[in-house]
Structures are given as structure tokens and as C-alpha cells.
Amino acid sequence: MPAKRKPILDLGLRSAFSRGLEIQKAAKRAIALSSRKLVPEGGGGGGLRRFILLAAGSPAEAAARRAMARWERIKPPSTAAMPGVSFPASALNAAGSVVLFSGQRRGLSAGLWLFRGGEFVELPATGPSWPAARTQASLTGVGSLESGERTLYLFGGYAVNVGAVGDLWELVVLDEESSRWRQLECDAPPPPRYGHSSVEFHGGVAVFGGQDDERQFSDVWTFSPAPQSWAEVATSGGGPSPRTRHSATMLDEDNMLVVGGFSRNDRYLNDAHLLNLKAGVWSALPLAGAPLAGIAQHAAAARDGRVFLFGGFDGTRNRNDLIVIDVNDKRVHLLNCQNPPEPRSRISAHFLDSKLYVFGGFDGGKPHGGDVFSIDCSDPSAMAEEDAQA
Secondary structure (H helix, E strand, C coil), X not given: CCCCCEEEEECCCCCCCCCXXXXXXXXXXXXXXXXXXXXXXXXXXXXXXXXXXXXXXXXXXXXXXXXXXXXXEECXXXXXXCCCCECCEEEECCCCEEEEEEEECCCEEEEEEEEECCEEEECCCECXXXXXXXXXXXXXXXXXXCCCCEEEEEEEEEECCCEEEEEEEEEEEEECCEEEEEEECCCCCCCCCECCEEEEECCEEEEXXXXXXXXXXXXXXXXXXXXXXXXXXXXXXXXXXXXXXXXXXXXXXXXXXXXXXXXXXXXEXXXXXXXXXXXXXXXXXXXXXXXXXXXXXXXXXXXXXXEEEECCECCCCEECCEEEEECCXXXXXXXXXXXCCCCEECCEEEEECCEEEEECCECCCCECCCCEEEEECCCHHHHEXXXXXX
């Protein structure tokens, strides 16, 4: 039974700690740096607050840390809202912004949207042509996030009356008033596909997996913008089975982590594989900690050697759990968060600073509305529930 919590001090520096946000930050610093945890007592709000010293590892200390992990729903005003969408192709553009293209609404979409500052802007296009409406395509950002000199590449997808497509498009978002599409023609491209993944790699794009109308893939391709060319990567080490609707994230300049997905043979997968793209070597990543459910159609984003997974479909139901894979210690942690989004699949997610943003999704019958959810993941250890089922 945990020891009774005892208030030990009052903070009298009203000028420095008068606002709730400052107090919350001070509490987080105390939690991170102290072997015994100093946490604020009571709810939010400004003014003088009492702090409590909690023993490290106690149930009360764990509960206090988890209370700081809370999803925030961002509801853009009606004048700056995006219609609900599932399977959006999305990528980071300049620092603090995300571009979303295509996906499924009532039908397939060719809409292009920019999310920045909590609002959406529908982007007009300039140029001689525009990609056809599609779903399960990939959009990858290449270039500096800080300078804003960023080029996006759209590849593949599923189009009505066509099936799997293999076209490649370059997109430059100049500003909120102008964006430019350009179709790229390359010799020996990958087979057309949808439900694949793509990541930025050495100033270009790397593509893994997916499917066409008859088969699933486990091949790896890279695209180089200069000169514009595709190349299939010769890999060793076995690698993952053919799959679609998995996730792939870059951990550093060379290493990509693939998690889950759907296999026609094995159905919903719960494995993880590392690929050193530079060397072309696959290795399975055995995972300890919370058991990982087989999932597909989930979202993933990487930060500081960790991959955060949200939502997805496990073959029975949509999910809304937030999971982190710590690649360094090869463990899975289920994160206990307050006010999670409704269960959903067919989503995308990106980090903007330390906050994870989740876009779009499918509730099992229709796309979710154009709202956005975010959560601060700067201290995932504060949210972990080691023994829970992931």
C-alpha cells in the first residue's frame, strides 16, 4: 500500500509561478530530474499551488505522471476546415506544416490541403496537369524543413477504373496561394502499387511493399531526383514478408523500421523489421515488453530513436491506443493517455516539434471529420504502462 502523500512545501514565488502552464513545466522538470517526484497537487489554473513529494515508482507517482499525458482535439473553424478523409497521403512540408493529398471521402479525392497553425487551407494548383483522384498513395517530403526548401513526391495509389497506378509526381508548395505539380517520367520504374510505404532517404525516396490487383510486394526501391531515376535495392537478411498497409519510418539517415501490415497469407501482422537502406541489409527486431497486436492501416512517426504507433485495424476492430517502440532497448510500451481520439484506422501522423498530430481516419463506416488530434510526446516514459496489452 503506497505511503500517504504529504504536502511538504508551498511555492511562494507568485510572480514566477502564477500561471498554470509554468507550473506544469516546472512539475515536468522535477519529475524528469528527481529520483523522488515533485508533482503539483490539484487541477489546473493559476495562482499559488501546493506541491507533493511522491516516492519514485509508487502508484500515486505513476498516476500523477500519466495525468500529464492528454490528447488535445483541434477543431479548426468552419472557414478553415478540411472535409473528413481516410487514407490521406501526407508529408511534412516547411517547419510547422503538413500537406495532405487524396484519400477516400464519399469517393476518391484529389484534394490538396495544407495544415498549419491549427487550420487547414485548400491549396490551388498551377501547372499543366494534376494527379488523378486516388487512395493509398504515398507522399514523401525531401529537403530542409527549417529553410522551407522542400519538395514532395507522390507515388502510386489506387484509382477508379484503373486499379494500381505507378505514376510519380513532384509537388512544390510555394505558399498558401500557389502550388505546382509536375509529372516525372523515369525509365524502369517500380511496378504500379498501392498500400505501400515511402520514406525520405539521402535526398530521395525509398519505397517498400504494397500490392497491385493480383499480388503483394516485399521489394525496396529508391528514387533519386538528380538524375531522375529509379533503382531496385538488392537486399539480404531475409526481410519481411510481402505486405500492404504497414508503416515505415526512418530512425536516422540510413535505417528504416517496418511494423505490421496486412498479408494475404498471414493476415494482420505484429512483426518489426529494420532495414539499413545504405547496406541493403534486413534484420528482424525482436520486441519485449507489452505484446504488440497485429495491426494494419495504422499511423507511425519517429522521434529520438522511438517509433510511435497510433490506431489501426486488428482484424476485428479499429483501435485508438498509442504505442511506442523503443528501438534501442527493443521494447514495446503501451502509453496511457487521457481523452484519446475515437478508434480509427486509415490515418496519418506526423511530429511537429514534440507533439504528435493525427489526421483523418475511418470509423468503420465513413471517414472521420476533418478534426485533428495532438499529444505531447516529449516524455513518453511518463505515459508507459509496461504490462498492458498493446
